[in-house]
Every structure is written in C-alpha cells, then in structure tokens.
Amino acid sequence: xxxxxxxxxxxxxxxxxxxxxxxxxxxxxxxxxxxxxxxxxxxxxxxxxxxxxxxxxxxxxxxxxxxxxxxxxxxxxxxxxxxxxxxxxxxxxxxxxxxxxxxxxxxxxxxxxxxxxxxxxxxxxxxxx
Numbered sequence: 011x012x013x014x015x016x017x018x019x020x021x022x023x024x025x026x027x028x029x030x031x032x033x034x035x036x037x038x039x040x041x042x043x044x045x046x047x048x049x050x051x052x053x054x055x056x057x058x059x060x061x062x063x064x065x066x067x068x069x070x071x072x073x074x075x076x077x078x079x080x081x082x083x084x085x086x087x088x089x090x091x092x093x094x095x096x097x098x099x100x101x102x103x104x105x106x107x108x109x110x111x112x113x114x115x116x117x118x119x120x121x122x123x124x125x126x127x128x129x130x131x132x133x134x135x136x137x138x139x
Contacts (some may be wrong), residue, residue, distance in 0.1 A: 011036045012023035012047070012128040014111045019133030024103055026137075030096040032111030032130060049094040051088055053107035054132075059082040063109070074119045078104070084093055093096060101137045108132040 016029040052063035057075035065074045073085055079098075087094040094111065111130040114120065120135065 012113045014103055014113060014130035016109065016111045016130045016133040017019075019109060019135050021136040021138065022136055024101060024139050026101050027099045028135060029095070030098065030109055030111075030133060030135075032094045032096075034092045034094070034113060035038060045052055046117050047127075048116055048119045049085075050112045050114065050119065050126065051085060051096045051109055052101075052126075053093075053105075053109045053135075055107040058107075060123045061107075062121040062123065064119070065114075065117050068093065068117055072119055074121065076121070083098055098135070101135075103137050103139060106135060106137045107136050 012034055013036045014034055016032045018022055022028055032075040038077045046068040049068045050061040050062050053063050054060045063079055064078050066087050068085050082100045084097045110132040113128040114126045
C-alpha cells in the first residue's frame, strides 16, 4: 500500500512559478527491485477529464511530460526523502486545475490515468491574469 500526500498548491498570477511536492509513505521509494515504482502528476480542471502532466520512473532516468507543459514543468524525485516534486514555471491560466500525485507499481511510465495504482487527494492550483 502506498499513501500519497501533496502540498504546495496555491493561487498565482500568469507567468509565475510554483512547486508542488508529493510525499509517499507506506512503502519506501527505493531502487530495490522488489519495490520499484514510477511516480506521476495528473491534473483535472472542473468539467474536464483527468490529464497526464508528468511522470518519472523509479530511478529518475526516464521522464515524460504532457504536450501542454513541455518546456515549462519539470518532475524530479528523491528516493531518500520519498518525495516527488513538480516545478511549474511560466504558469498559464489554462494550468488552473486540481493537481494529483500518482504512483505506479512498474518500472515504466505511462500516460493513461487508468493504469496508475495509487492516488493522492490533490492540491488546487489557480492561475489568474
């Protein structure tokens, strides 16, 4: 079992930066083959489907980004602190959404939300003009 807790959401203006953090507990984030898992961030705006934002594999060697955030967002993980962060730069109004952390018990990173195993409750991010 993996418990995920997000932090760092808030309200900013367009062009600002924000950093989200997700702390995993219940199972150590380690490169041990018996507990390998990928981490990711999704977002969901009101009335819209959940959207893949970024994902990172167990050792940080592979990262994937949604097209709408490429070049602006960066995902990193710290397997000692059991955290995964999302640095969001040059935020746009369309980035406004609830951001959710997810964990996938696999060595690969996938973009479909139906494939992820564990979810946090999410944190709101609001970007205004």
